Amino acid sequence: MTPNHPAQPAEERPHPHRVSDLIPRKTLAAYLARIESHRRLLETIRHLLPPPLAARCRDCVAASDTLVVYAESAAWASQLRFYLPRIINELAQDGHGRFRHGKVRTLPLTLAAPHVPAPRPNLHRPRPTTIAALDAAARASEGEIGAALARLCDTLRRLPR
Template sequence: MDHSKKTVFRPALNFEGGALAKCLEQIAEQNRVLRIVRAALPASIAEHAEHCVISASRLVVYTDSSAWASQIRFFQQAILNKLQESGQQKIVKVQVKLYSPLPEFKASPAARLPSAETVQALLRQVDENSEDVLNRALAKLARTLSKRLEN
């Protein structure tokens, strides 16, 4: 009897159609084009060309501010010439766009609990045995707040 286990998971690159492989190829191509674009720009401006995407006959260059976008637009013809030299014959237009970086994650502030006196006043006002749904909910809230204040 063969007790060897077959692996259940396959590497992501082995999936049918090679979707991940296609994505990796596209990213590699975008990085190659970005290096060409940066080579066409002065060093001070090149570092602000963040990403490139080829869309049909258009190259979209992404940057982080409008000031750098206008500088990159000024070198549009130099970028096109450099791309033509590298064999990217299908690109005839360069478009520069701004991207907005992801906002920083801000932790939500800790919950502000009412004072012990407020919780005690709540507990005195509610009737836990009441048939009123709102009264029972308020009693449950008061008990929970009381426990939180003890911790």
């Protein structure tokens, strides 16, 4: 026993509360049933997808007549959109027929992580002969292409050696 922490009788010590003490059992049972239903729906959706795409299917939300499926990135979401009508039809056949509409959204793996830009590569000026060739092409070209090539030459000349 230290002077800063006097002994407390066991009944007076603070103790963590159990979830069942904070939420009525019926309410807790209803929430657990909804969680299990959600887990089964997500598992069914993943089962209907090819393995690489199923691994990138992050979550789903079932709201009245709309099913929202979340993919890990925009690239995977575009592939998932292709399968969405089939998923809705299969769910209807399996007894989940309440969905008439489907949406696909992205849900990245790390929402809270700050975005760190990729390091820029070391840019070096191309050989003078390359810049001269581009400059000649800029003078020989007319309109927007000639102007774009001229801007490119100016940018390349400003790069470090």
